[in-house]
Amino acid sequence: MNTLLARLLAQTNIDWPPVAPEDGTFWLPPQASTQAPQTDLAFYFIYWVSVFFFILIVFLMTVFVFRYRRRVEGEGPRVNVTHNTPLELVWTTIPLILVVVMFYMGFRGFMDLMNPPADAMDVYVLGQKWNWNFTYPNGHQDTELHVPVDTNVRLILESQDVIHSFYVPAFRIKRDAVPGRYNKIWFKATKPGEYLALCAEYCGTQHSDMLARVVVHEPGMFEKWLADASDPFKTRSYAEVGQLVVTKRCGGCHSIDGSANVGPTFKDLFGSEVKHTDGATVLVDEEYVRKSIINPQAEIVAGYDPVMPTFKGQLKDREITAIIEYLKQLAGMTSTLSDVGRETEEAAPAADAAASQPTETEKDSE
Amino acid sequence: MATIPADYSAAPPARDNYLTHGRGILSWLCTLDHKRIGVMYLVSILAAFLLGGIFAILIRTELLTPEKTIMGADTYNQFFTLHGAIMTFLVIIPGIPAALGNFVLPIMLGAKDLAFPRINLLSYYLWVAGALFSVLAIVMGSVDTGWTFYIPYATDTTMGGVIPVLMGVFVLGFSSIFTGLNFIVTIHKMRPPGMGWFELPLFLWALYATAVIQILATPVIGITGLLLIAERVGQFGIFHPGLGGDPVLYQHFFWFYSHPAVYIMILPAMGVISEIISIFSRKHIFGYHFIAFSSIAIAMFGFIVWGHHMFVSGQSTLISVIFSLLTYSVSIPSAVKVFNWLATMYGGSISLRAPMLYALAFIFIFGIGGLTGLFLGALATDVHLHDTYFVVAHFHYVMMGSTLIAMIAGIHHWWPKMVGRMYNEAAAFIAWVFVFVGMNLTFFPQFIMGAHGMPRRYYNYPPEFENLHQMSTWGSYLMAVGFVIIAAYLLHSLFAGRTAPANPWGGATLEWRCASPPPHDNYPVTPTAGDPYDFSDLKYNPQTGDYESDRGPAAS
Numbered sequence: 074m075n076t077l078l079a080r081l082l083a084q085t086n087i088d089w090p091p092v093a094p095e096d097g098t099f100w101l102p103p104q105a106s107t108q109a110p111q112t113d114l115a116f117y118f119i120y121w122v123s124v125f126f127f128i129l130i131v132f133l134m135t136v137f138v139f140r141y142r143r144r145v146e147g148e149g150p151r152v153n154v155t156h157n158t159p160l161e162l163v164w165t166t167i168p169l170i171l172v173v174v175m176f177y178m179g180f181r182g183f184m185d186l187m188n189p190p191a192d193a194m195d196v197y198v199l200g201q202k203w204n205w206n207f208t209y210p211n212g213h214q215d216t217e218l219h220v221p222v223d224t225n226v227r228l229i230l231e232s233q234d235v236i237h238s239f240y241v242p243a244f245r246i247k248r249d250a251v252p253g254r255y256n257k258i259w260f261k262a263t264k265p266g267e268y269l270a271l272c273a274e275y276c277g278t279q280h281s282d283m284l285a286r287v288v289v290h291e292p293g294m295f296e297k298w299l300a301d302a303s304d305p306f307k308t309r310s311y312a313e314v315g316q317l318v319v320t321k322r323c324g325g326c327h328s329i330d331g332s333a334n335v336g337p338t339f340k341d342l343f344g345s346e347v348k349h350t351d352g353a354t355v356l357v358d359e360e361y362v363r364k365s366i367i368n369p370q371a372e373i374v375a376g377y378d379p380v381m382p383t384f385k386g387q388l389k390d391r392e393i394t395a396i397i398e399y400l401k402q403l404a405g406m407t408s409t410l411s412d413v414g415r416e417t418e419e420a421a422p423a424a425d426a427a428a429s430q431p432t433e434t435e436k437d438s439e
Numbered sequence: 440m441a442t443i444p445a446d447y448s449a450a451p452p453a454r455d456n457y458l459t460h461g462r463g464i465l466s467w468l469c470t471l472d473h474k475r476i477g478v479m480y481l482v483s484i485l486a487a488f489l490l491g492g493i494f495a496i497l498i499r500t501e502l503l504t505p506e507k508t509i510m511g512a513d514t515y516n517q518f519f520t521l522h523g524a525i526m527t528f529l530v531i532i533p534g535i536p537a538a539l540g541n542f543v544l545p546i547m548l549g550a551k552d553l554a555f556p557r558i559n560l561l562s563y564y565l566w567v568a569g570a571l572f573s574v575l576a577i578v579m580g581s582v583d584t585g586w587t588f589y590i591p592y593a594t595d596t597t598m599g600g601v602i603p604v605l606m607g608v609f610v611l612g613f614s615s616i617f618t619g620l621n622f623i624v625t626i627h628k629m630r631p632p633g634m635g636w637f638e639l640p641l642f643l644w645a646l647y648a649t650a651v652i653q654i655l656a657t658p659v660i661g662i663t664g665l666l667l668i669a670e671r672v673g674q675f676g677i678f679h680p681g682l683g684g685d686p687v688l689y690q691h692f693f694w695f696y697s698h699p700a701v702y703i704m705i706l707p708a709m710g711v712i713s714e715i716i717s718i719f720s721r722k723h724i725f726g727y728h729f730i731a732f733s734s735i736a737i738a739m740f741g742f743i744v745w746g747h748h749m750f751v752s753g754q755s756t757l758i759s760v761i762f763s764l765l766t767y768s769v770s771i772p773s774a775v776k777v778f779n780w781l782a783t784m785y786g787g788s789i790s791l792r793a794p795m796l797y798a799l800a801f802i803f804i805f806g807i808g809g810l811t812g813l814f815l816g817a818l819a820t821d822v823h824l825h826d827t828y829f830v831v832a833h834f835h836y837v838m839m840g841s842t843l844i845a846m847i848a849g850i851h852h853w854w855p856k857m858v859g860r861m862y863n864e865a866a867a868f869i870a871w872v873f874v875f876v877g878m879n880l881t882f883f884p885q886f887i888m889g890a891h892g893m894p895r896r897y898y899n900y901p902p903e904f905e906n907l908h909q910m911s912t913w914g915s916y917l918m919a920v921g922f923v924i925i926a927a928y929l930l931h932s933l934f935a936g937r938t939a940p941a942n943p944w945g946g947a948t949l950e951w952r953c954a955s956p957p958p959h960d961n962y963p964v965t966p967t968a969g970d971p972y973d974f975s976d977l978k979y980n981p982q983t984g985d986y987e988s989d990r991g992p993a994a995s
Binding site: 089091093094097099100101103108111112115116120122123126127130131133134137138141142143146147148149150151152153154155156157160161164165166168169172173175176178179181182183187234235236238240242243245246247248249251252253254256269271273274275277278279280281282314352390396420436 | 512513516548583585589591592595596598678681684685686687720721722723724725726727728730750751752753754759760763764767770771774775777778779782783785786787788789790793799802803805807810811813814817818819820821823825826827864887890891892894895896897898899900901903904936945971974975978979981986
């Protein structure tokens with residue numbers, strides 16, 4: 074129940090793009106993919122057929138109620154007709170024709186959606202409680218989906234735990250991420266900008282916070298973004314990279330300002346002593362942080378639920394080092410790598426040496 | 440409103456009837472009388488409805504603001520799970536067949552009871568046992584899986600209530616199967632002289648079609664529930680991907696029952712509406728054969744559309760396309776019924792008393808609920824709308840707005856027969872306004888939210904939906920007020936209502952020729968049935984408020 078209290082106090086400091094911005098229609102959000110106009114055409118065809126029949130039904134009902142209202146109890150009917158087979162066949166056949174058209178419109182759009190073009194760029198999407206992880210063709214992993222405008226993108230969805238569903242309303246796409254199988258869907262974004270992706274399949278406590286930013290880049294900008302995101306050390310110190318990683322990957326559950334959340338706060342955590350559910354008291358040092366990321370279920374801090382997924386394989390050793398440096402900064406310590414972290418031509422050997430350190434620690438622990 | 444006879448009597452009915460036939464609590468708990476069992480079902484189901492309704496109001500209150508309002512995320516998840524499970528399995532599925540069907544079916548057939556009175560009592564107690572399992576689940580740490588129990592969430596969650604709820608569903612399944620079996624045998628074997636299959640009242644056609652689904656589909660949910668328990672306890676690897684199972688297989692099993700179950704819910708509702716529209720228009724039902732066959736068609740087609748719940752799950756594209764096409768086959772018989780009801784009203788003598796008001800509300804609400812189903816049957820639009828509030832609004836329009844409204848219509852329709860008292864029509868009108876306006880205010884904004892991309896089962900939600908969510912919540916409060924008013928005047932009528940005549944509405948089906956309330960054995964001699972929708976020989980007597988038949992009462 075501790076998570077309840079945590080959620081109660083949780084602060085969301087991320088500024089998400091709106092899912093339903095002002096510039097949509099009364100019924101649908103703005104169209105931002107090639108799929109959207111097709112889906113919306115089917116939507117509005119069904120909509121106007123429905124509006125017509127609904128108004129017809131309610132109109133007739135209202136007219137009959139007023140016109141044939143019983144004025145004296147016991148009064149008989151004005152007309153005595155029990156059936157009219159030709160008429161009934163007509164109102165069986167007309168809806169039948171209309172629904173076949175509806176089926177066909179939905180079918181066309183769906184076949185398009187299920188058959189990605191051969192030149193599509195593949196992005197792997199991993200759903201896990203409670204965030205999305207995107208793997209780009211060059212191997213870079215990120216919590217945001219970045220794509221170039223006017224480019225075919227194929228999403229290959231998988232899940233690490235329970236069923237999730239990847240949903241981008243502006244693109245009119247949705248596909249379940251099912252553990253144990255790959256599902257695919259594709260889209261071609263038509264408007265640069267920021268959109269919101271949501272989890273649509275119920276997955277537990279933070280289901281409604283399992284959001285992801287979708288960024289559609291102007292031509293040429295995607296490659297720049299990918300280059301920078303793939304190697305953040307090029308232009309940043311270790312602690313700066315650590316801050317970046319913590320904001321993206323840990324911020325949903327761990328605060329950096331001491332406020333309560335699903336997991337312990339990172340403020341003043343490094344160098345402190347934490348109490349585990351088994352009663353042991355442990356010093357938070359480099360090895361402890363690393364273990365908590367790679368194997369989070371091994372030891373649980375007292376007062377918290379064992380809900381953290383492993384980040385093994387998702388965070389590189391250097392990124393874990395960067396997180397450690399950032400945690401030191403949050404604890405008011407001087408980052409030991411603050412001088413050497415910036416990977417310039419001259420400092421490169423030093424940074425490499427620093428990056429290899431945690432690997433040694435890992436060996437020690439084994 | 441109707442003219443109320445001046446010389447009404449507030450004295451209780453003195454004759455021997457099923458309510459006075461035996462005294463003491465045991466005469467109720469051990470009764471084999473279908474009428475008493477029907478009343479016990481009604482009271483129990485309404486109690487479950489109250490519980491599910493309280494959860495609904497709490498959920499809606501939480502959604503007043505985009506972030507936390509009154510409860511945490513885990514509590515919210517438990518509440519919507521319990522709301523869904525209670526309303527589906529304990530209220531809407533048994534609602535009309537078990538409560539109203541039990542009471543009305545034998546009387547409509549001119550029979551003394553169902554074919555198997557003891558099995559009938561057994562199915563009631565199985566319902567009670569199933570309900571107790573649900574209560575046990577709440578006590579044992581609750582459930583947070585959603586009423587659909589999707590795997591692997593349902594096998595992995597740490598909440599202790601999953602197994603008791605599934606056991607409850609298993610036991611409730613037997614209750615449903617036994618009721619269905621009883622109805623089928625009774626309709627086959629116990630029809631009175633003069634009642635061939637096409638003189639059967641349409642409510643009985645609907646109950647018959649429902650019973651067929653109950654018998655054929657319910658075993659599947661029972662087995663699926665047991666497999667889920669086995670998976671959770673024994674880790675067999677049927678559904679869990681970590682053990683080599685297939686979670687989408689579970690979804691197929693689940694919806695193989697739960698989609699036909701939707702027709703278990705709506706078919707009896709349509710039957711009630713067919714009766715009411717005809718009686719309150721005082722005109723023969725239009726297109727009897729089309730309505731009767733459409734019930735059977737819905738029951739049959741209902742079995743082959745379950746895959747439309749899995750268009751985005753990863754089932755094969757071909758299968759999805761076939762299911763989409765088949766799904767539309769269900770819409771035709773539903774549309775036929777609506778047109779036939781309208782044609783019945785045409786040229787009739789329409790009386791706007793409480794049952795008819797609810798029947799009109801049903802046509803309005805089912806119109807919206809049915810037409811929005813078309814958006815979800817089409818593949819491309821379903822990809823966008825699946826698992827959003829659009830779906831929530833759609834099935835609440837059909838389940839809550841249609842089935843429950845029809846159940847309320849049925850309660851108002853047969854209330855005088857059940858308790859021998861009339862309720863206050865003015866209060867009923869006020870309550871109807873609250874329920875009708877509240878229902879639409881609650882669920883219509885959810886269509887707009889869903890189409891804009893608001894996913895269902897969200898504890899926090901994007902702030903741009905706050906206004907629509909608030910409208911929805913205010914609507915749910917209006918509805919709650921409506922239900923409280925209904926409860927108040929129905930209870931009031933028990934003590935102070937004017938005595939009901941045998942046939943206050945002018946119905947031609949047999950139960951209206953039986954006294955109100957009916958005697959213990961319903962009929963001293965088996966009556967002869969005629970056309971259930973021929974009202975020509977019924978004459979209104981303003982002195983008694985009764986419609987008297989030339990043929991005379993069937994029972995005295």
